[in-house]
Amino acid sequence: xxxxxxGAGAIGGWMGxxxxxxxxxxxxxxxxxxxxxxxxxxxxxxxxxxxxxSVKVRASASPADFGVQDLVIVAVKAPAMAxxxxxxxxxxxxxxxxxxxxxxxxxxxxxGFGGRYxxxxxxxxxxxxxxxxxxxxxxxxxxxxxxxxxxxGPGQVRQHFGNKLIIxxxxxxxxxxxxxxxxxxxxxxxxxxxxxxIQKDAWYKLWGNMTMxxxxxxxxxxxxxxxxxELVRGFIHSVMLEAKEIGGRIGIPIDQVPxxxxxxxxxxxxxxxxxxxxxxxxxxxxxxxxxxxVKELGELTAVPTPFTDALLGLARLHAKVRGLY
Numbered sequence: 450x451x452x453x454x455x456g457a458g459a460i461g462g463w464m465g466x467x468x469x470x471x472x473x474x475x476x477x478x479x480x481x482x483x484x485x486x487x488x489x490x491x492x493x494x495x496x497x498x499x500x501x502x503s504v505k506v507r508a509s510a511s512p513a514d515f516g517v518q519d520l521v522i523v524a525v526k527a528p529a530m531a532x533x534x535x536x537x538x539x540x541x542x543x544x545x546x547x548x549x550x551x552x553x554x555x556x557x558x559x560x561g562f563g564g565r566y567x568x569x570x571x572x573x574x575x576x577x578x579x580x581x582x583x584x585x586x587x588x589x590x591x592x593x594x595x596x597x598x599x600x601x602g603p604g605q606v607r608q609h610f611g612n613k614l615i616i617x618x619x620x621x622x623x624x625x626x627x628x629x630x631x632x633x634x635x636x637x638x639x640x641x642x643x644x645x646x647i648q649k650d651a652w653y654k655l656w657g658n659m660t661m662x663x664x665x666x667x668x669x670x671x672x673x674x675x676x677x678x679e680l681v682r683g684f685i686h687s688v689m690l691e692a693k694e695i696g697g698r699i700g701i702p703i704d705q706v707p708x709x710x711x712x713x714x715x716x717x718x719x720x721x722x723x724x725x726x727x728x729x730x731x732x733x734x735x736x737x738x739x740x741x742x743v744k745e746l747g748e749l750t751a752v753p754t755p756f757t758d759a760l761l762g763l764a765r766l767h768a769k770v771r772g773l774y
Contacts, residue, residue: 450474451520452476452521456525461524461525466606478515481603484508495601519544522592528734530580548592552658553738556571590626590647593650594613597609599721616643617643619648660760665724673718674719688760727773
């Protein structure tokens with residue numbers, strides 16, 4: 450099976466190594482130091498529990514070097530997606546599956562979902578519709594990643610905890626292709642859940658990380674310290690209640706209170722969120738897919754979002770001052 454990883458960061462690299470070990474013909478689109486490292490040393494993974502793995506891959510900055518793929522895994526941060534859309538065409542044939550292993554609300558969120566809002570284009574994640582045009586919904590299978598990985602260096606991935614991938618068609622159908630993909634991912638050693646509605650899984654993950662990510666990025670604090678501050682925790686609570694109300698209006702009711710989610714986060718221990726890692730590495734932060742989009746959905750559903758707006762304003766200003774937004 451021809452598989453291409455578009456975005457050889459922590460999550461893309463983790464998935465790529467395991468799929469190569471499962472026998473897939475793996476290619477990777479990368480640039481700069483990552484491209485050089487992949488061409489020289491291959492893709493390396495230090496797995497949870499101490500086991501190390503290394504695989505040789507074909508790596509290029511040009512998707513045209515690889516041709517049509519059976520599976521393309523898009524594992525970039527949301528701000529990079531517009532550039533991906535401009536270059537991805539050579540990888541896509543009529544039957545290519547594009548698995549989006551990304552955080553936040555994706556551009557295809559209202560494809561086959563959303564009731565009265567079905568088909569709505571979210572400007573905060575696809576301002577001019579160019580992403581949806583370049584990667585039509587017929588190719589998409591959504592993926593929500595529940596794993597923590599980081600980079601020790603270009604092409605060098607370290608898995609910290611978690612091994613779960615939730616996947617699903619935007620329509621919620623249990624198609625033959627999504628079942629085949631689930632079988633492939635299970636063969637590669639992932640814990641795979643076939644979702645009844647992948648948008649709900651994406652929204653539930655967002656419900657936690659839309660606050661933890663930007664607050665940790667602003668403060669430099671690990672998640673345990675964020676939750677230990679009662680004033681910050683109270684602010685998080687208010688933001689989450691706004692998102693919960695929005696979710697209910699688009700067909701994603703959440704039967705929990707924010708404290709229930711905090712219990713889950715605390716079990717993960719003291720860790721740096723992906724956005725804090727990006728700030729420390731001087732990389733662009735993905736605020737729009739995590740927070741701006743919630744503000745937009747609030748406007749769409751007539752839910753006031755004063756606390757979300759405050760979080761977005763502070764996080765955006767923090768990132769702009771550092772040239773990361």
